[in-house]
Amino acid sequence: MRTVYAIHGGIHPPEEKHLSHPGKVLDAGLPSELILPLSQHIGAPAEPIVNVGDKVKGGQLLAESQGAVSAAVHAPTSGTVMAIGMRSVPHPSGLENTCISLVPDGADEWITTRGVEDYRAESPQTLIQHVHDAGISGLGGAGFPTATKLLARDRCAIDTLIINGTECEPYITADDTLMQVAADQIVAGAEIIAHILGASVILYGVEDNKPDALKAMQAAVAAQGDVGDREVMSFPTKYPSGGEKQLIEILTGKQVPSGGLPADVGIVCQNPGTAVAVRDAIIDGKPLTERLVTLTGRALGKPCNYRVRLGTPISHLLALSEFTPGSQQRLIHGGPMMGFALETGAVPVIKTTNCVLAPTHEELPAPPPAQACIRCGLCAEACPASLLPQQLYWYAKARDQEQLEKHNLFDCIECGACSWVCPSTIPLVQYYRAAKSTIVEARQDKQRAERSQARFEARQERVEREAKEREAKRAARKLAAQKKAESADAEDPVQAAIARAKARKESVVKSEDVG
Amino acid sequence: MGFLRITSPHGHGPLSTSKVMQTVLLATLPGVIAMTWFFGPGTLLNILFGGIVALGLEYCVMAVRKRDPLFYLRDFSVLVTSTLLCIALPPYAPWWLIVVGVASAVLLGKHVFGGLGYNPFNPAMVGYVVLLISFPLQMSTWASPRGLADVPGISDALTALFANSQYDAVTMATPLDLMRQNTGLLVEDLYRQKAQFGQFAGVGWEWVNIGFLAGGLWLLYQRVFTWHAPVAMLAAMGLCAAAGFDGGSSESGGSALFHWLSGATMFGAFFIITDPVSSAVSNRGRIIFGALIGILTYIIRVTGNYPDAVAFAVLILNFAAPLIDQYTQPATYGHNRRDE
Numbered sequence: 006m007r008t009v010y011a012i013h014g015g016i017h018p019p020e021e022k023h024l025s026h027p028g029k030v031l032d033a034g035l036p037s038e039l040i041l042p043l044s045q046h047i048g049a050p051a052e053p054i055v056n057v058g059d060k061v062k063g064g065q066l067l068a069e070s071q072g073a074v075s076a077a078v079h080a081p082t083s084g085t086v087m088a089i090g091m092r093s094v095p096h097p098s099g100l101e102n103t104c105i106s107l108v109p110d111g112a113d114e115w116i117t118t119r120g121v122e123d124y125r126a127e128s129p130q131t132l133i134q135h136v137h138d139a140g141i142s143g144l145g146g147a148g149f150p151t152a153t154k155l156l157a158r159d160r161c162a163i164d165t166l167i168i169n170g171t172e173c174e175p176y177i178t179a180d181d182t183l184m185q186v187a188a189d190q191i192v193a194g195a196e197i198i199a200h201i202l203g204a205s206v207i208l209y210g211v212e213d214n215k216p217d218a219l220k221a222m223q224a225a226v227a228a229q230g231d232v233g234d235r236e237v238m239s240f241p242t243k244y245p246s247g248g249e250k251q252l253i254e255i256l257t258g259k260q261v262p263s264g265g266l267p268a269d270v271g272i273v274c275q276n277p278g279t280a281v282a283v284r285d286a287i288i289d290g291k292p293l294t295e296r297l298v299t300l301t302g303r304a305l306g307k308p309c310n311y312r313v314r315l316g317t318p319i320s321h322l323l324a325l326s327e328f329t330p331g332s333q334q335r336l337i338h339g340g341p342m343m344g345f346a347l348e349t350g351a352v353p354v355i356k357t358t359n360c361v362l363a364p365t366h367e368e369l370p371a372p373p374p375a376q377a378c379i380r381c382g383l384c385a386e387a388c389p390a391s392l393l394p395q396q397l398y399w400y401a402k403a404r405d406q407e408q409l410e411k412h413n414l415f416d417c418i419e420c421g422a423c424s425w426v427c428p429s430t431i432p433l434v435q436y437y438r439a440a441k442s443t444i445v446e447a448r449q450d451k452q453r454a455e456r457s458q459a460r461f462e463a464r465q466e467r468v469e470r471e472a473k474e475r476e477a478k479r480a481a482r483k484l485a486a487q488k489k490a491e492s493a494d495a496e497d498p499v500q501a502a503i504a505r506a507k508a509r510k511e512s513v514v515k516s517e518d519v520g
Numbered sequence: 521m522g523f524l525r526i527t528s529p530h531g532h533g534p535l536s537t538s539k540v541m542q543t544v545l546l547a548t549l550p551g552v553i554a555m556t557w558f559f560g561p562g563t564l565l566n567i568l569f570g571g572i573v574a575l576g577l578e579y580c581v582m583a584v585r586k587r588d589p590l591f592y593l594r595d596f597s598v599l600v601t602s603t604l605l606c607i608a609l610p611p612y613a614p615w616w617l618i619v620v621g622v623a624s625a626v627l628l629g630k631h632v633f634g635g636l637g638y639n640p641f642n643p644a645m646v647g648y649v650v651l652l653i654s655f656p657l658q659m660s661t662w663a664s665p666r667g668l669a670d671v672p673g674i675s676d677a678l679t680a681l682f683a684n685s686q687y688d689a690v691t692m693a694t695p696l697d698l699m700r701q702n703t704g705l706l707v708e709d710l711y712r713q714k715a716q717f718g719q720f721a722g723v724g725w726e727w728v729n730i731g732f733l734a735g736g737l738w739l740l741y742q743r744v745f746t747w748h749a750p751v752a753m754l755a756a757m758g759l760c761a762a763a764g765f766d767g768g769s770s771e772s773g774g775s776a777l778f779h780w781l782s783g784a785t786m787f788g789a790f791f792i793i794t795d796p797v798s799s800a801v802s803n804r805g806r807i808i809f810g811a812l813i814g815i816l817t818y819i820i821r822v823t824g825n826y827p828d829a830v831a832f833a834v835l836i837l838n839f840a841a842p843l844i845d846q847y848t849q850p851a852t853y854g855h856n857r858r859d860e
Binding site for chain 1 (some may be wrong): 522523524525526527528529530532533535536537538539540591595597627635636637638669744745746793796797801802845849850851853855856
């Protein structure tokens, strides 16, 4: 039994997990269209390798990953590629992005896939390639390409793999449900990831508000016998315990250094869904084409967890769960603390869609107008990063970048705990987001300015050098001309004429001799 | 179909600034009741009259500043300011004293700096000190406590507040005055000879302080503020008093218990220095802030010439709060390097 460490701050918002009946999974079925964004992850968008009109089968590669940080996109069913173009995608900006539109033929035919026979016999590089080819990116939150994350083994010695089953956001029960229905697969996936990383320890972190998931995970870990240091750890429910850095501190007592990665302290974190995706990729050779999504909120008649093919329009899920929009209706992609509001239900489920929340206005009322900050300090008590949010707010308003950086603005994980407790309902996180992007922009501007200054100075130097060279050449030419003139002066024209006459005379005499 | 777009977080906790302010107002009750019992209805009347003046002023200022006055009145902050000031004023003060005090607190203490949240000084203490320096006579006449004189009634209180002539209440030197002025008596004898001294400190005063202590502890339980500043102030003051007690000689400054239960100690510790706007922000900073106020209060009480010292100590430390903040920033996650 390991010690559970306490973290600073945190809040206890109403959990509302019961709404979506954790543990129960419904199938979302086949929608009439699947919209597959080329960018469902952090990093470079994938590059389509199919053309409009192509018939594809389920599991077939539609778009290849590009560059070091990217993830491929596969067909979630058989059908026809109807279009490749700009569509609305789930993104805080609300902007459109390139998507492949696939119209299912209903046959749901799949390509035959084959996995690895014995992953223990394979090299980590081969296995990472399989994970990469399956288009897996983190299913928990940020959507970082998993293969890239696993490459951390080349840079740092990894001793611990953490499976993050915390799911501390209110409402969401996708991971809870997955742990209840697929604990064996999570454990199998975790073993594969640990094998790839060369990690000897696997820790499963589960908040104590998920007793069923905890039991299922403990049973699954116990069932595999003694395979090494494995522990399912339960800890008190508190938001945001599931933040990667927070969970690492809870389970190991270590802190990830500011600006660093968990790998710097020998740790890699993965979401349970990602573990299952890795298992499917290695054992069955199956690419990532579906995930569990929590549909919840009191504006839904039938909130539940759905097994959803990637690309399924959220409007399709809303219809399934009997959505009745009210006045001032909000639709949230993700949870109530860190999710972002969607403008329309016409956006697809992507690899990072863990929840779609449709609350009624009474359930999550829009915040009242902000009152003055009285620096009560509740935000500082709630901050899991031990920041001073009230000071950051002050400096953000004053645009004091020096103080913002001194108060470690960039260690803010934007969990929203400060905004949640703020008695004056100040949208603190929004100030920090804006301040961060202003500073990043200023840094980029500075870099650009430095680059252009360097360029300018280089040019200046070149121009001066060239001018000098020209000057030198001209001087040399002038000197040469002068010298020539001088040497010409040195010969006396009269003497020369005499010499020439003499010469002529002599030649005449010679010719006469001959004649 | 367009949905409402708001950035995260989408939920909000149950607390609001108005509720916090109302809780603070409610918590002054035990202390105010004790004051009313021992000194009569003067303080209650002050609070009522001061509150009306404050609300009117806030409304006008907000209208002049082109903000919605009703929105700002709803945060109850101006009532907290005026109530705290009026508790600190002598009961049976004339109306103009209260008007000048409240106006100084609201205008000089708060609005000239930009309103609630921007004031570097505790507004109530600004009002108090303006009055103390401008009208020392009116500010240093305290009514005698019940048991030593007849307690004035409501009509006396109204006369005191609104009549043109100075209300002639029975006044006495407070225990703090007696202790400061004492040069010839052992503390023990002082307690025995002067009627103003009670069980632990002054008659009445000890209960007033216990009342504010009770209200303060309730606020602490309600998590309106943290323990750091009050505990630090009381501890530092207690240590200073213990160091200066020298067994109770005539040179003594009074015991720790005497200082804890005299004058504005508990009121200051739980209602004044806990004002978040003008205090230090981090917990470590609040300990320093509170401790220095405790030390300063003791020093000014023992060596100074004013009826009490909490207001001066608070204002001086308000000056120092940004400096304290500068050096007490807590270690952010990932910065304390305890793993290396």
